[in-house]
Amino acid sequence: MEKNTRSEAAKVIPLVQTSEYFFDRGIKAYKRGNVKKAKRYIERVLQLEPENTVVLCQLAVILTDLGDYQQSNELLQSALQNANQESVYECHYFMANNYAYLGFFQEAKKHALQYINNEKNGRFSQAVEDLLEILSIEMDDIDEEENENEDRLIMQQEKAKLLLEMAQFEEAKELLHEIIEEHPEFWAAYNNLALAHFYTDEYEQAMIYVRKVLESNPGNLHALCNEAVFYYKTGKQDLLEKQLTKLRVVYPISFDHRYKLGVTFAVIGEYSGAYRWLYSLYKKGAARDTTFLYWLSYSAYYIGHENLAKQAWEKLLVSSPEKKGEEPWNIAASRDGIQEVLHYIKQGEEEQFFGLYLLAQMEKEERKTLLTKETEHFLYSPFLKTLSQDMLKSEELPRCLQIALTMKKSLQSEEEEKGIVYWYTLYNKARFTEIEMKNISAFAASVVYMFYQSLKRPVPQKKIAQEYGISLTTMSKYIKKIRSVSIVSV
Numbered sequence: 001m002e003k004n005t006r007s008e009a010a011k012v013i014p015l016v017q018t019s020e021y022f023f024d025r026g027i028k029a030y031k032r033g034n035v036k037k038a039k040r041y042i043e044r045v046l047q048l049e050p051e052n053t054v055v056l057c058q059l060a061v062i063l064t065d066l067g068d069y070q071q072s073n074e075l076l077q078s079a080l081q082n083a084n085q086e087s088v089y090e091c092h093y094f095m096a097n098n099y100a101y102l103g104f105f106q107e108a109k110k111h112a113l114q115y116i117n118n119e120k121n122g123r124f125s126q127a128v129e130d131l132l133e134i135l136s137i138e139m140d141d142i143d144e145e146e147n148e149n150e151d152r153l154i155m156q157q158e159k160a161k162l163l164l165e166m167a168q169f170e171e172a173k174e175l176l177h178e179i180i181e182e183h184p185e186f187w188a189a190y191n192n193l194a195l196a197h198f199y200t201d202e203y204e205q206a207m208i209y210v211r212k213v214l215e216s217n218p219g220n221l222h223a224l225c226n227e228a229v230f231y232y233k234t235g236k237q238d239l240l241e242k243q244l245t246k247l248r249v250v251y252p253i254s255f256d257h258r259y260k261l262g263v264t265f266a267v268i269g270e271y272s273g274a275y276r277w278l279y280s281l282y283k284k285g286a287a288r289d290t291t292f293l294y295w296l297s298y299s300a301y302y303i304g305h306e307n308l309a310k311q312a313w314e315k316l317l318v319s320s321p322e323k324k325g326e327e328p329w330n331i332a333a334s335r336d337g338i339q340e341v342l343h344y345i346k347q348g349e350e351e352q353f354f355g356l357y358l359l360a361q362m363e364k365e366e367r368k369t370l371l372t373k374e375t376e377h378f379l380y381s382p383f384l385k386t387l388s389q390d391m392l393k394s395e396e397l398p399r400c401l402q403i404a405l406t407m408k409k410s411l412q413s414e415e416e417e418k419g420i421v422y423w424y425t426l427y428n429k430a431r432f433t434e435i436e437m438k439n440i441s442a443f444a445a446s447v448v449y450m451f452y453q454s455l456k457r458p459v460p461q462k463k464i465a466q467e468y469g470i471s472l473t474t475m476s477k478y479i480k481k482i483r484s485v486s487i488v489s490v
Contacts, residue, residue, distance in 0.1 A: 023041070026042040056076070059075055060073075064098055064101070072098050076095050089114070100134070105135050112131050157179065160189070187223070190213045191220070206230055207230060210227050222260055224246065229264060235348050237348065244270070261273075272299075274298075279296065279300070279308075296309075297313045297327070306329070309328060313327055313328075342355070346378055350424055352379060359371065359391070400423075403423065406443075411448070411451075415455075439478070441470055445475055
């Protein structure tokens, strides 16, 4: 009995870690000068109370102390959207300081005046008066041309983003290079330039710009998201998974970061993560542009929130009526089959060929819709891109797919994928030789025969020849042709 009493007494009662607990710890760490520790505590508070304006402002102040002025301003912008009238003006004070540190004196002055004009006797009034005096001295020391350069940078960045949205990639590249030359540490321009190169299939160049950002600014969420999309679109599954491990634990606070992370998850098909962040913005009424509504609708639809998906799509059609017909429920009219195709299309080159093989078995209109709307960005092999384009342009399927489809009748369902991948491996060698593939049945029969031999389960030539309605002589001739190309066993 005594032993049990001791055991009960030895139990530790867990501390209830509330938002107040973390906030108190964060403030104490901040006052002791341990700013990084304070940041971790305050970020934990925001996970519990994501719309708490006081906490947003506190984290923004901490980020300013850490020199992350741009992210601090993003948090303050989010706070402005949620703040009551009194705390709005304090956000302007903090933003004025951040812009001053960044050297954007015009913007700093604008926010300082917004504070002082509304809070003449506020707790930061004297500090703002001092800041305005410093700004006037700084602005006197620089000429009018430099002031214009600041405004010009903001206008150039907005124009570059618009050019990207309009798919005018070469013009966007030219403008973004100009911005970087004048402002070598303006990371947003590097991120947009990476996208411009990626959209024009210049993958290596795109990665160079993303990595340049991450070398100098390792936590840059836009660069991390772009890197994940690039891995996804080029089929680098292992690297993508490592990147997703990082992104899944990110808790973005600012509107801009939630938007970016939500769209990134949607593009790579992680719809639950996409829905989490996009819906958090939708509830606040903070985002209504076409891209936002498009991906909100898709993510909502694919995790079962069909009513919200339809509401979002109706709003999208008001400003973008040309999107009619691209609804996720139309794309998913044959949902199971389409999801299977997308599963393969999002993987490596051999799996992508199998995805196109599955696609070739669908109705022409369905195939056309899926090819143009879902798969065009996934295919990274030039040959597979050409193959998908040929599937759209011609009434007749490309020869390699005709042979694959003819093979289907002899393949057991559990061996179908392996057999088609075997054919693709072979075809990738045969297409660089002078071997003709006019006799589709003979070619399919011979490949099936060789495939089963590679599995150490040979099937008699006579049986396969009869199944495909060809003579043994013809089949032997084609087997010899196939053996002339080095066969890779599965």
